Amino acid sequence: MRASVLYPGGEMAVEERPVPDPGPGDVLIRVSAVGVCGSDAHYVRHGRIGNHVVDAPLILGHEAAGTIVAVGPGIAQSRIGRRVSIEPQTPDPTSSESRRGLYNLCPHMRFFATPPIDGALCEYVTIGASFAHDVPDTVSDDAAALCEPLSVGIAAIRKAAVGMGDSVLIAGAGPIGLMCAQVARAAGVTRIVISEPDPARRAAAGQFGATEIIEPGAPVSSVDAFVDASGVEAAVVAGISALRPAGRAVLVGMGADAMTLPVTVIQNREIVLTGVFRYANTWPTAISLITSGRVDLDAMVTGRFGLDDARAALDADRTPGSIKAVIYPGLSRSVSSSADRPASDTEKGRDT
Template sequence: MPSQIANEPKVAQPESNKVFVLEEQGRFVYSSRPKPTVDSRYVLVKVLVTGLCGSDIHYWKHGRIGNYVVEKPIVLGHESAGIVVEVGPDVKDLRVGDRVALEPGVSCNNCRTCRSGRYNLCSGMRFAATPPYDGTLATYYPLPEECCVKLPAHVSLREGALVEPLSVAVHVMRLAGDVQGKEIVIFGAGPIGLLCSAVAKAFGAKSVVVVDIVESRLEFAREFSGAKSFQMTSQAPEANAESLCNTFGFAEGADVVVDATGAEPCIETGVHTLKRGGIFIQAGLGSPRVNFPIGQICDKEATLKGSFRYGPGDYQLAVGLLDSGRVSLKSLVTHEFSFEEAEKAFINVAERKGIKTLILGPNVDAGFED
């Protein structure tokens, strides 16, 4: 006689959300959580690709960045792209199956800063992988519709994951104002510096020079964006700046200088490289306190700007640059790991291998067509 249990109807188990969790400083674990639900204007994205950022490595290694401290287990990752699998009832422009780049910060939309059009400075911002908010190294991630930007058919999901850092570069160069016909110097040939060089070229800069101490990175910069390059030496900042300006014929200095390193020698050299009345933009984060030649800023009546993430229109403009072909991101990707190899990906970035490392989402095959 068949057992009652065998004849009972099978009940479908709820789908789980597999996540890669920083359990504590230096230690990762895999976990399964309930699949997120979406409210009225949210969509649920199946995350297929995530790029690793220096901030992810910093939280893993040090447990904090400035005032942001990891005090409980957190999911890292914020450079992601995927496919919409659910939409809330009030979603207007996105549909299930749409391929999207994720803008991973949700502002309050109500404070004075948000209402003035600078939502990146919202004090209530819930930004992915910034304590205490979980990031995107997961199967699913929910976001408001306005934080998901559709990708053109010819732009891959792998490139889509890099729209986040590209938007950082777009924001930096928009802070520089109209760069058409101007001379730009960018310190740092890491991902953000490289992307700033590509955006500056796309925005019509007359000359773009990338500065670094590693020749192999400068070689890549020349190939990636067509920028010129300058290898810094251990000589004094004033001497490096003079050598740079003489090399490229900047008789009065550069119109715009961007520091994407946060390193004191680069910052000092950059200020000395700047022309009178020029614009200096600090995009990289290093030590929270550095010796800074503030007298040079005053003497040159220069404009000093900080840059923080991205704001209104930056994601759309970044996707537009990819759509038009004015910027290509494919060559930036040098390493790719499965979700099961996520910790190896972190180690790879910590060891400064390659330019950009990607992690595929759970159950995504390495050869998937995107």
């Protein structure tokens, strides 16, 4: 199979790799679409994220979808041919975190595109069968792949504990911020304030759930929850300060390892401050939100690329107005529109 491989130092090349064999309990998936995440670009540009260092060849990509083409021992043959969204993680089911249902915090996690584990920028991957989630024919390959960042938004809004009639301030109108806004709207939140410095992203925010769109530094007060999707210290401080007493602050964005926070505000208002690390038990909710039309992931795709143009896709976030880039491992070169993307297996079936 063809795979886009990142080397230490930031060089990328498309190479031939063996097609993996599905082990016991696994499925083999032909990858149809892979969303580009900021962490992928970070590995290319900086060679590391925290303690995870690219010190050997690595296949990036963890926002992925495809079709099951083979199964390992113990998995029913009836799953072959199913279109799936990939939850790109393999926790240790015996860890105490997994047994408590917090498998995203498993210390033995094997996560796609996190060194030394390869990701999905290739034609085939394997994953545990329970982490390959069936999607209906009404869900596009793009949307199925973007269940992964949508799951981050679901995890964040669950932590924020907001719902009908509540208010939330979201810092950052990048992909995760807009995912959070869409999930908040679906949950019944009626005031969704997005703070964003980039004019192009501010212009897009209203399409994805924002009821108020402001520039950083504009006054906001008495919101029920604050979600940071920027990783910027000034945004975190301003967001915490905007919370009502007993409000909740949820840190999602990756920024500095340490920040100076308004401790007096946190103490005197009894603010609940927490983080989000990936997700757990979110895919059924994500698929339900997509199929019901409560969130629109297809509209977030602003760039479509073939495997040979993976490096350009990873730099698409530097293009004004870009929201989400998607790579199609089955194509060599980039495509200009959704009409030019490869047809899903379901669409192929309709044409025959």
